[in-house]
Amino acid sequence: MKEKSDINKLLEGRCRGQGVEYVAFKKANESHSIGTATAIYDPIAGRTVDVLSMNEFRFFMITRFDPKVVEIKEQMLMIPGLVAKAAAKNGFRIPTNILTTDFVVFYEDGTIKAFSVKSSKKIFDKERYKDKGKWRALVRRQKLERDYWELLGVEWSIIYGDELNVMEAANIRACLKCYNQQNVSTIDHMYRYLIAHHHVAVDLTQKIHFTKVAKENEEEIRRLYKEVTDNGTKNCIGTRQNNLLRGNHL
Template sequence: MARRMSDRSKQNLHMGEGKGKDYVPYIMTPEFNSLGTTSIIKDWKTGRSIHCMSQGEAMWYYLLRWNDSNIDIREQFPLDNKITVKIADKFGIKHPQSSVHVMTTDFLVTKNDGSLHAYSVKADRNLNDRTIELLYIEREYWKYNNVPFDMLYATDADQIMVNNIRLITEFYNKDAVYDKYSYSKHLIAIKEIELDLSQTIIDKDRLDEILEEFHYE
């Protein structure tokens, strides 16, 4: 049975701290019973394990990470409890679980200019009243910190692009290349070959076309 760690234990372990390959998410998938929705993705640039709590988070991680203007993504990022409690009190919202509970944001993205952008991911726009209340606290938190905050919905994720990114980034590192098809995926993954992955299904026929275009021997 999955066992949730206490906030004190997480803080003692420095979870929610670090950047890049050294970041440790505040919530990890082993803390939840397996329902087929959580997943761990290997970041193709740093090798770090990315802990996604839903299929929507996994899809949007691929899309956000593929964008080269996003140089770091910290998932399950902890919010300062003192601030979230003040926001909840100010607007008459019940703080989740208890006044010592640490809320998190699904993704905190660092842009290539050093700025930050926070995102919350939901399955769709059908949100209940309690979820809206918690999102309000989250939004006000990032507003207080002068960080843009936006919603992302699984239903808006481009499935073709997500699947293409997932398949080609397996070969981001050249050591993973073993034949001409994996080599062509490597070239796409490192963006030596530029394709609109939202329009192109990367199947064997398309890879043959790419190999011909680049005169692969």
């Protein structure tokens, strides 16, 4: 799909909405990163999220599972006027196009943090670039983004994809597929549902044999699932009173 112009995106009202109404400034189907950009459904926010790389996907999954996170806004536009101020501060040329930040995360205590996701620290190794101009452009872009968020009083940092746990992101995605009760039909699904809602604590950084664990502990999983759903706690992310299961076994 051809990417729309910045003007058309602004006219559409991208990045203005809250919660389910939020739309990323750049959508996955408008990305040139064929095969890595993807739209994923976030059952907690109840909307589609656009990630532009596998590293962004992993960051999103791991961050989304944090019970202290209220909302995540991806591909968030940077206000041109403030970008111009940040550029002037550093003596940079003012960008002619709209810039975006990969993720802006809102926490339940009112904290806001902004994140740029890069593949690894090696991307900033000057010696890897034959064209030093590309390296300078990369560094300028990150400094501009950092100073932009500093003007807003928001903490900004770079996240490196090779430091994110691949298995953790995969496990969280598997569990969030069963976040809503209408997607729960088997004991395996019940187990994933309980993990997704933090009623069961497991080590998500290790491979979890969901079906095997569920079958071995079917009675206890059914009991706990009935308890939490009957009590109307199915949407209480962060509720930990029922952390009766530890590890990948009972």
